[in-house]
Amino acid sequence: MTEGVAQGVRLLAGRYELGDLIGRGGMSDVHVGIDNRLGRRVAVKLLKPSLATDPAFRTRFRREAQDAAKMAHPTIVRIFDAGEEVVHERSGAESLLPFIVMEFVDGRLLRDIIADGPLDPSEAARIVGQVLTALEYSHRAGVVHRDIKPGNIMVTASGQVKVMDFGIARAISDSSATIAETSAIVGTAQYFSPEQARGETVDARSDLYSTGIVLFELLTGRAPFRGENPVAVAYQHVNSEAVPPSSLNPKVSPALDAVVLRALAKDRFERYQSAAEFRDDLERAAAGQVPARKELAPTDFNSTLFGVNPTSVAGSEATMRQLTVDNDSRIARTQNRPPVAWIWAGIVSMIVIVAAVIFWTFNLAPTQLGEGLSTSIPDVVGQSFDDGAAALEGAELVAQKFTETSTTVPEGAIIRTDPEAGTNVTPGFQVKVFVSLGETPAQVPNVNNLLEADAIAQIEARGLQYGTTTQEYSPDLAAGVVIRSDPEGDAERRGDGSIIREGDVVNLYVSNGLVEVPDVTGQALAQANATLTALKLSITTNVDFSCSGNVVSAQSIVGEQAQRAAITIQVCGGS
Numbered sequence: 001m002t003e004g005v006a007q008g009v010r011l012l013a014g015r016y017e018l019g020d021l022i023g024r025g026g027m028s029d030v031h032v033g034i035d036n037r038l039g040r041r042v043a044v045k046l047l048k049p050s051l052a053t054d055p056a057f058r059t060r061f062r063r064e065a066q067d068a069a070k071m072a073h074p075t076i077v078r079i080f081d082a083g084e085e086v087v088h089e090r091s092g093a094e095s096l097l098p099f100i101v102m103e104f105v106d107g108r109l110l111r112d113i114i115a116d117g118p119l120d121p122s123e124a125a126r127i128v129g130q131v132l133t134a135l136e137y138s139h140r141a142g143v144v145h146r147d148i149k150p151g152n153i154m155v156t157a158s159g160q161v162k163v164m165d166f167g168i169a170r171a172i173s174d175s176s177a178t179i180a181e182t183s184a185i186v187g188t189a190q191y192f193s194p195e196q197a198r199g200e201t202v203d204a205r206s207d208l209y210s211t212g213i214v215l216f217e218l219l220t221g222r223a224p225f226r227g228e229n230p231v232a233v234a235y236q237h238v239n240s241e242a243v244p245p246s247s248l249n250p251k252v253s254p255a256l257d258a259v260v261l262r263a264l265a266k267d268r269f270e271r272y273q274s275a276a277e278f279r280d281d282l283e284r285a286a287a288g289q290v291p292a293r294k295e296l297a298p299t300d301f302n303s304t305l306f307g308v309n310p311t312s313v314a315g316s317e318a319t320m321r322q323l324t325v326d327n328d329s330r331i332a333r334t335q336n337r338p339p340v341a342w343i344w345a346g347i348v349s350m351i352v353i354v355a356a357v358i359f360w361t362f363n364l365a366p367t368q369l370g371e372g373l374s375t376s377i378p379d380v381v382g383q384s385f386d387d388g389a390a391a392l393e394g395a396e397l398v399a400q401k402f403t404e405t406s407t408t409v410p411e412g413a414i415i416r417t418d419p420e421a422g423t424n425v426t427p428g429f430q431v432k433v434f435v436s437l438g439e440t441p442a443q444v445p446n447v448n449n450l451l452e453a454d455a456i457a458q459i460e461a462r463g464l465q466y467g468t469t470t471q472e473y474s475p476d477l478a479a480g481v482v483i484r485s486d487p488e489g490d491a492e493r494r495g496d497g498s499i500i501r502e503g504d505v506v507n508l509y510v511s512n513g514l515v516e517v518p519d520v521t522g523q524a525l526a527q528a529n530a531t532l533t534a535l536k537l538s539i540t541t542n543v544d545f546s547c548s549g550n551v552v553s554a555q556s557i558v559g560e561q562a563q564r565a566a567i568t569i570q571v572c573g574g575s
Contacts, residue, residue: 012085012099016044023109032104035080040440040463040502042080043105047098065100068166071141074404074434075134077154077164078103102164107156110214114150117221118249121256124218125286127153129279130161131211136275138166139204146202148210149191150217189230189237190223194266197234205268208278212263212271215282219256220248224264238266255285377431379421380414385435388414396427402434407503411438439501446489447482452510455482463502471512475536475563479513517561521552525571528552538566547572 010018016033022043023030033044047061065082072078081101086094110127113119119127131153138145145152145166154162189197191213193206216224224243225236242264244257259281265271272278281291375395380388389399409415418432419425442463447455456466472483486507487494494500515535520528525541532539544553549572556568 012044012097012101013081013083016042016081016099016101018044033101034461035101036460039460039465041104041461043102045100045102047100061098068143071138071143071166072404073134073137074402075130075161075163076137076166077105077162079166103162105154105156105162107154107160107162109151110153110155110218111150113155114217114221118251119218121219121252122286124215125256125282126159127155127161127218128211128215129282131163131214132208132275132279132282134161134163135204135207135211136279139207139275144202144204145207145210146196147191148207148214150214153214189227189233190225192234192237193268194238195268197237203268204275205271205273208263208272208275209265209268211275211278212260215263216242216245216260219245219252219260222248241266253285253288255288255290256282259285259291374424375427375429377417377419377421377423377425380433381416381421382409383414384412385414385433388417388433392431392433397425398428398430399433400430402432403437404434405438405440406436407439409436409438411436411499438499439503441492441499442502442504444485444487444489444491444500444506447485447508448489449477450482452480452482452508455485455508459485459506464500465503465505467505467507469508469510472509473514473516473560474511475515475534477511477513479511481511483509483511485509513563514560515563515565517558517565517567519555519558520569521555523552525550525552528569532567532569536564537561538564540566540568542568542570543573544570545574548574 012018012033015035015037017036019032019034021029022032028045028047031044031046033042034040035042062082065079069079069082079100079102083099085097085099087097088094118124131148135145135148143166145163147165148163152164154164156162191210193202193209196202196206213223225233225240227233227236242261244252245260246252246254246257259278262270262281263272263278272281284291375397377397378391378395380391383391385399385401389401392399404415406415413436415434415436417434425431440463444464445455445458445462447458450458452469459466474481474483477483486509487500492500515537517535517537518531520531523531529539547553551572552569553572554570557565
């Protein structure tokens with residue numbers, strides 16, 4: 001159904017022009033597209049029309065897509081727009097085609113990379129480390145992905161990892177679809193967490209379990225749990241333990257085994273509790289160090305993303321004490337209570353002490369109270385990275401450089417920091433500094449010998465902006481055909497060495513279908529012949545015996561003429 005609709009629709013929302021099909025999944029097809037309004041290349045995901053039959057889904061889908069569009073991070077594929085297109089089917093009926101407009105990523109799906117075989121453990125750790133960076137960012141924003149799998153992860157030619165479809169899986173999994181329909185749409189059973197397989201509430205640690213499955217597959221070339229059908233695989237997620245990856249690939253170290261098996265713990269409270277913790281252990285293991293197991297206190301679980309650990313020691317002991325109280329525990333004490341006067345004296349003493357502490361605290365200078373305990377992140381936005389890093393170093397902080405494209409911040413200038421300026425952190429804290437690459441680099445297409453309209457279309461398809469057209473003489477190109485462009489075709493830099501970027505202007509020089517015939521009288525015959533031949537004119541030569549010197553004494557036409565015009569010249573041939 002989707003394929004047929006896609007063939008009939010070439011322009012969405014009056015703005016997005018659909019191109020070739022570049023991907024196909026269980027819930028959607030992906031096309032390359034052009035945003036005609038901004039002149040940039042995008043990826044357009046067309047969801048199955050069957051998903052749009054539920055009004056609740058359409059509302060939830062728009063909301064989740066809007067939330068996902070707010071996330072801007074180098075490791076996350078940006079969502080630019082989402083909506084529905086009314087499609088007229090061949091039968092005359094109307095249907096809704098939900099679509100998502102995303103950042104176009106030139107790279108390979110991790111699914112296709114895995115198909116080539118296991119990766120080197122260090123490369124597997126690097127890729128998954130970037131996936132965890134994306135999840136750390138999304139989890140801090142309160143967004144759980146729910147569908148981490150190789151089919152939702154892209155790797156660019158430069159090695160940058162991009163995670164896709166944030167918020168979309170939630171919209172589908174929360175819809176009124178049945179369990180069977182949902183399992184066919186939201187991911188595959190190979191990457192389910194045990195709680196997803198049991199139909200329980202999903203939180204951020206479900207993403208970490210799925211990431212552990214992806215890491216296992218990168219290291220071994222296969223998923224840890226396989227079966228004849230999704231139900232069989234889901235059963236293994238709940239009841240079977242994964243084997244160490246080293247049993248399938250001897251190159252995997254025991255340290256990496258430990259990281260993978262902890263990420264795949266059935267009990268979510270036994271797994272990594274944050275993407276940052278997972279990534280830190282993964283980096284240590286990849287460097288040959290054995291990660292130290294950190295035991296979390298029960299209070300560490302009090303998070304809106306994680307809930308409360310029902311198996312924590314403190315919680316269970318308190319509950320058991322309440323449930324096992326018997327008559328023996330209610331036996332009256334035989335010890336005499338202290339006099340009432342002593343009790344009141346203790347209360348008064350405590351009030352005095354608390355008041356004194358409060359008075360002392362409020363009268364301390366702020367620098368005395370927080371000296372050496374925290375430092376404020378300085379505002380370095382707009383500075384170069386070197387200057388910003390120096391300012392952070394002066395505040396006893398460490399700068400981590402990240403780069404991303406920007407349409408508003410000049411190349412080399414700092415766009416933002418994470419955490420932002422003014423945030424109090426401990427000395428030595430690593431601050432992420434995002435430096436602008438400028439707008440996305442672009443290459444000017446070679447449009448020589450194309451019609452002007454076709455040349456403009458190719459320029460805009462590269463994300464560049466068409467500027468002006470200048471008419472020029474040409475001895476052979478028909479009127480309206482491009483002679484050259486400025487900058488020249490296939491160029492990535494201008495003459496001054498600056499990089500050509502999306503949105504830059506390209507000017508065209510187009511043939512007017514005419515030639516400019518110069519006055520060659522007085523020139524030697526050889527020189528005049530060379531000049532007129534280059535213009536591809538039809539030359540007839542007559543001899544003028546009234547003069548001598550073998551020079552041109554007269555010509556029949558001069559100035560603006562039609563291409564391949566006939567010209568007669570007279571050459572002095574007298575003695």
